[in-house]
Amino acid sequence: MTAPGGYDPLASVGPGAPDPSRGPRIRLARPQVGEAELDAVRDVLESGFLTNGPWTRRFEERFAGRHEVAHAVAFANGTVALEALLRAHDVGPGDEVVVPSFTFISTATSVLHVGATPVFADIDPHTFDLDPAAVARVLTPRTRAVVPVHYGGQPAALAELCALAEDAGIVLLEDAAEAHGARCEGRPVGSWGHAGMFSFTPTKNITTGEGGMVTTDDGALAQRLRLLRNHGMDAPYHHASLGWNWRLSDIHAAIGCCQLDRLDDILATKRANAAVMAELLAPLPGVVAPVVAPGRDHTFMLYTVRVPPNRRDAALAGLAARGIEARVYFPPAHRQPVFAHLPVPDLPTTDEVAASVLSLPFHAGLGHDDLAEVATALEAALAGGATR
Numbered sequence: 001m002t003a004p005g006g007y008d009p010l011a012s013v014g015p016g017a018p019d020p021s022r023g024p025r026i027r028l029a030r031p032q033v034g035e036a037e038l039d040a041v042r043d044v045l046e047s048g049f050l051t052n053g054p055w056t057r058r059f060e061e062r063f064a065g066r067h068e069v070a071h072a073v074a075f076a077n078g079t080v081a082l083e084a085l086l087r088a089h090d091v092g093p094g095d096e097v098v099v100p101s102f103t104f105i106s107t108a109t110s111v112l113h114v115g116a117t118p119v120f121a122d123i124d125p126h127t128f129d130l131d132p133a134a135v136a137r138v139l140t141p142r143t144r145a146v147v148p149v150h151y152g153g154q155p156a157a158l159a160e161l162c163a164l165a166e167d168a169g170i171v172l173l174e175d176a177a178e179a180h181g182a183r184c185e186g187r188p189v190g191s192w193g194h195a196g197m198f199s200f201t202p203t204k205n206i207t208t209g210e211g212g213m214v215t216t217d218d219g220a221l222a223q224r225l226r227l228l229r230n231h232g233m234d235a236p237y238h239h240a241s242l243g244w245n246w247r248l249s250d251i252h253a254a255i256g257c258c259q260l261d262r263l264d265d266i267l268a269t270k271r272a273n274a275a276v277m278a279e280l281l282a283p284l285p286g287v288v289a290p291v292v293a294p295g296r297d298h299t300f301m302l303y304t305v306r307v308p309p310n311r312r313d314a315a316l317a318g319l320a321a322r323g324i325e326a327r328v329y330f331p332p333a334h335r336q337p338v339f340a341h342l343p344v345p346d347l348p349t350t351d352e353v354a355a356s357v358l359s360l361p362f363h364a365g366l367g368h369d370d371l372a373e374v375a376t377a378l379e380a381a382l383a384g385g386a387t388r
């Protein structure tokens, strides 16, 4: 699924992405944006404060409120937000960080960026989230942190993972990139761990074009993150420590405020559509719709189904031939060349799941007719064509 040339399979445009004029009729993702975002961008441009202005602060405060934490710190994207979190915890060379392999690459590459070693742990075959027992098995005296991913928008087993992290004396940082507004046992994701990271790329449920956010109740951590984000500057042109320019612009933040206003509607639409889709898929032999664990929400940033592995690639091709964009989220990170220098971990569930999944179009702009068309096309694609 990873095309050569650095093509990011999560990006909605880029080399290898469909030409919008000739591309699929039903796209995998479509940002939900409109007049409100246009008006907000105009307001920012007219205000003259395009960065470090009031919109970033407003977006942060509103995002923190939505996720029931004391602080939120906006970043240029989710990947640098995760790197900043690891740096803020002084994770570096000689340290290990436990991550899933069944995730977007930057969960694991952010660990390389700080000079530490990612240690991959296996997942639960139903939720595709980290399996706490598998995490326990890979802990060593060098483990500094565990980074569970809320795959596709379903919270990981946070109660178990938080207890495990506390017992081991390590920090738990949530990769909540795909799970804005999700709850686990009634509590928002991003408020369980020491901190949480969110992303606003265009495939996520809400988007700012590019953007990221960290949530935390730890005021000292929030302050460290602000220094890392802005050249270590603690007073005008006084640089207390090494930092970067990882700021989100006020233009993006203004869009983010409008997107937060839309979040509840988007989640309600997706949850209703998920119920419809589960019924449509139920009669299809060998197709497993997303499983939602008790006590957890699913925000359906991805709608990932399992199909018989020997039919998966034919199903993808068949869907494409019918004008429906589907993809494999994700090819396992531990098998990517960027990690070839690490010992190959034994992740039987990750390998098995990754060979059988495909993610169907599920953006909030789809109606019941579209869902029915996707289900019918999947049935036909699984039935016809050659096996690999």
Ligand SMILES: *Cc1c(COP(=O)(O)O)cnc(C)c1O
Residues within 6 Å of the ligand: 010, 077, 078, 079, 080, 103, 104, 106, 107, 149, 175, 177, 178, 198, 199, 200, 201, 211, 212
């Ligand atoms: C999208 C995503 C990221 C990266 O976020 P960016 O904003 O694209 O840098 C990290 N982890 C997961 C699980 C993601 O889905």
